[in-house]
Amino acid sequence: MATLQLKNITKQFGDTKVIKGIDLDVNDREFVVFVGPSGCGKSTLMRMIAGLESASDGDILINGQRMNEVGPADRGLAMVFQSYALYPHMTVEGNMGFSMRLAGVPKEERRAKVLEAAKILQLEPLLDRKPKALSGGQRQRVAIGRAIVRNPSIFLFDEPLSNLDAALRVQMRIELARLHEELDATMIYVTHDQIEAMTMADKIVVLHDGVVEQVGSPMALYHHPRNRFVAGFIGSPKMNFFSVEQHSISSDGVTVRLPGGRPCTIPVAGEQLARDEALELGIRPEHLQLDENGPLSGQIKVLERLGGQTSLYVQMGELLITIMADGDVAYRVNDTVQFGFAAERAHLFDAQGVALESLSQHPLASLTRQDNRAATEPAAPGGQV
Amino acid sequence: MTTHRNSAPAHTRSLPIRQLVLTLLGWSIALIIFFPILWMVLTGFKTETAAIADPSFIFSPTLESYQAVQARSGYARFALNSVAIAFGSTLLALLIAIPSAYAMAFLPTKRTKGTLLWMLSTKMLPPVGVLVPIYLIFRDVGLLDTRTGLIIIYTLMNLPIVVWMLYTFFKDMPKDILEAGRMDGASTLQEVFFLLLPLTLPGIASTGLLSVILSWNEAFWSLNLTSSKAAPLTAYIASFSSPEGLFWAKLSAASTMAIAPILILGWMTQKQMVRGLTFGAVK
Numbered sequence A: 001m002a003t004l005q006l007k008n009i010t011k012q013f014g015d016t017k018v019i020k021g022i023d024l025d026v027n028d029r030e031f032v033v034f035v036g037p038s039g040c041g042k043s044t045l046m047r048m049i050a051g052l053e054s055a056s057d058g059d060i061l062i063n064g065q066r067m068n069e070v071g072p073a074d075r076g077l078a079m080v081f082q083s084y085a086l087y088p089h090m091t092v093e094g095n096m097g098f099s100m101r102l103a104g105v106p107k108e109e110r111r112a113k114v115l116e117a118a119k120i121l122q123l124e125p126l127l128d129r130k131p132k133a134l135s136g137g138q139r140q141r142v143a144i145g146r147a148i149v150r151n152p153s154i155f156l157f158d159e160p161l162s163n164l165d166a167a168l169r170v171q172m173r174i175e176l177a178r179l180h181e182e183l184d185a186t187m188i189y190v191t192h193d194q195i196e197a198m199t200m201a202d203k204i205v206v207l208h209d210g211v212v213e214q215v216g217s218p219m220a221l222y223h224h225p226r227n228r229f230v231a232g233f234i235g236s237p238k239m240n241f242f243s244v245e246q247h248s249i250s251s252d253g254v255t256v257r258l259p260g261g262r263p264c265t266i267p268v269a270g271e272q273l274a275r276d277e278a279l280e281l282g283i284r285p286e287h288l289q290l291d292e293n294g295p296l297s298g299q300i301k302v303l304e305r306l307g308g309q310t311s312l313y314v315q316m317g318e319l320l321i322t323i324m325a326d327g328d329v330a331y332r333v334n335d336t337v338q339f340g341f342a343a344e345r346a347h348l349f350d351a352q353g354v355a356l357e358s359l360s361q362h363p364l365a366s367l368t369r370q371d372n373r374a375a376t377e378p379a380a381p382g383g384q385v
Numbered sequence B: 001m002t003t004h005r006n007s008a009p010a011h012t013r014s015l016p017i018r019q020l021v022l023t024l025l026g027w028s029i030a031l032i033i034f035f036p037i038l039w040m041v042l043t044g045f046k047t048e049t050a051a052i053a054d055p056s057f058i059f060s061p062t063l064e065s066y067q068a069v070q071a072r073s074g075y076a077r078f079a080l081n082s083v084a085i086a087f088g089s090t091l092l093a094l095l096i097a098i099p100s101a102y103a104m105a106f107l108p109t110k111r112t113k114g115t116l117l118w119m120l121s122t123k124m125l126p127p128v129g130v131l132v133p134i135y136l137i138f139r140d141v142g143l144l145d146t147r148t149g150l151i152i153i154y155t156l157m158n159l160p161i162v163v164w165m166l167y168t169f170f171k172d173m174p175k176d177i178l179e180a181g182r183m184d185g186a187s188t189l190q191e192v193f194f195l196l197l198p199l200t201l202p203g204i205a206s207t208g209l210l211s212v213i214l215s216w217n218e219a220f221w222s223l224n225l226t227s228s229k230a231a232p233l234t235a236y237i238a239s240f241s242s243p244e245g246l247f248w249a250k251l252s253a254a255s256t257m258a259i260a261p262i263l264i265l266g267w268m269t270q271k272q273m274v275r276g277l278t279f280g281a282v283k
Helices: A042-050 A092-102 A107-121 A136-149 A166-183 A194-200 A218-223 A228-233 A369-376 B002-006 B010-044 B048-052 B064-072 B075-106 B112-124 B127-141 B147-172 B175-183 B188-199 B201-217 B220-225 B233-238 B248-268 B270-277
Strands: A004-013 A016-026 A031-035 A057-062 A077-080 A154-158 A186-191 A203-208 A211-216 A240-250 A253-257 A263-266 A279-283 A288-290 A296-305 A309-316 A319-326 A336-341 A347-349
Touching (some): A004 A042, A016 A211, A031 A042, A031 A194, A042 A077, A077 B175, A092 A107, A092 A136, A136 A166, A166 A194, A186 A194, A203 A218, A203 A228, A211 A218, A211 A228, A228 A279, A228 A347, A240 A319, A253 A279, A288 A319, A296 A319, B010 B248, B048 B248, B064 B248, B075 B112, B075 B147, B075 B201, B075 B248, B112 B147, B127 B147, B127 B220, B147 B201, B147 B220, B188 B201, B201 B248, B233 B248, B248 B270
Parallel strands (some): A031 A186, A031 A203, A077 A154, A154 A186
Antiparallel strands (some): A004 A016, A004 A057, A203 A211, A240 A253, A240 A279, A253 A263, A279 A347, A288 A336, A296 A309, A296 A336, A309 A319
16 A cells, blocks of 8 residues: 655755646556656656655655655655666675665575565576676666565656667566566656656656646547647657637537638537637647548658658648658658548647647546456457467 | 888878877886986995996995995884874875765755865965964974874875865766665665765775875975974985985985885875876776
């Protein structure tokens, strides 16, 4: 049982406020990912939870108890650092057992616990090695092992995979998900990589300039971003944005005039919109379809064939629009293409960049990782391969 | 090798010449620096007459001067004082400097840089400027001609450099490792003993070495604040310049014996010394 609550947390370095009042609830056994561009305050927030940085204001509660004045070691947390921060002069066993050595745990008991954690992480053959004799992935596992032996109520991961190469990163991602399952622990994970966030999180916290932009499940963030920032940050390649003119508002949604002049009704609530308020339309590259009768058109400037998919970068007036198309589209650079989109896939943002609420929820928006498993597991034995 | 070089294009052929010039220059400078020491060692093996005769590399070596020096006074007593004072002051300096460097490296404030510069600026004061007050203080508290007195003076003298060097070594230490230690439950003291000191040991060793060398070679304070009981080897050398005139051969023999221990120590620890003297700039 481990929960975390942040109440109006702020952090100030001199005159600069880096965290500007954050409220957050992390539930028991939840995998929460803090994501945001560099400098958004996500690492600072994690360090405040860890106790390595003090909060300027607000409360940090772990299992309902205020922890602001409690030292890092006594909060019942363990942290995995971006640099791994292994003790270079100690063996793997020494690294993993260091916390117990400080706590005066007898050698036998220490060894037993280290072995237990080493087994989970397949580190047994490496216990006598020093960190410099390990590969990046192995070091990473030792860092995680050091956290596991502390048996913490909450695990903190500060960009743990960013020093690994791409292939290893995918492997460690899977391993971390498995660990979360196996340890049944609450985990908080900081990353700037939105793929890590999308694949591992129960709950994503999008941070920007020291404030929380949105909290939600990966699918909720993808399908119903609350504002332009979240819309642009979640999803890869980035969402396309077009300035559009307001045409009319009805119960079916807001009708806008697309670049090129054709009207289009987006099914969002527009009652609060001011007349003639500037609007922006957001459509993800994967939701734009090549269509000879489509309302939009432009000239292909760059074409990237990835095999299964092709990215088209299309010049449309001043804008460069990204379209994810089939792998086998026959276009070439400088061809002019027509394209369109399904209105319910589009997002509309007001002049402040706030998303207008969709009239219908996407069916996957409330999907959790648990649902994912429940849906796939029974199907696996007889399912198609 | 030669043919290979000759067949190389013209612009790379200038390289060996450049290298040759630089090598010659390097050797010349080294020889100029080393020559007085070499001359001193050679003179120590000459007779007094040969020592004041026209300079020559050709002579029949003799241990006459060494025997005379040995017979005259207890080299061992001075050497023991040197060892006690050099190592004592170094230990004391490290003991004070490690906590100060820790504070400045890991808990810096707005004034840390200023403090560091101010500390270093004390090295710019000529020691003779404070000789009289220190002499009077030492006289009044009974520290004249005591090892303790010299240990205190040398500690104060070397402290700025020791703190600076340790500060640069500590700054090189990844902060994450100490934070990981803190997460693992280490107190500040445990952090220092289990993590910081083992990991910066090479730096601490070279800092200590430099401090030992500086203390060993110091002559101004030792000559002014000691007479017989606590006099180190620098005072021993000086004692060979007597009012009756200089005995070059004996003086050289005594000097050779005085610098021999530290020369050997320096030779053995060259690597650490170079790293230490570049103030952590070269890794």
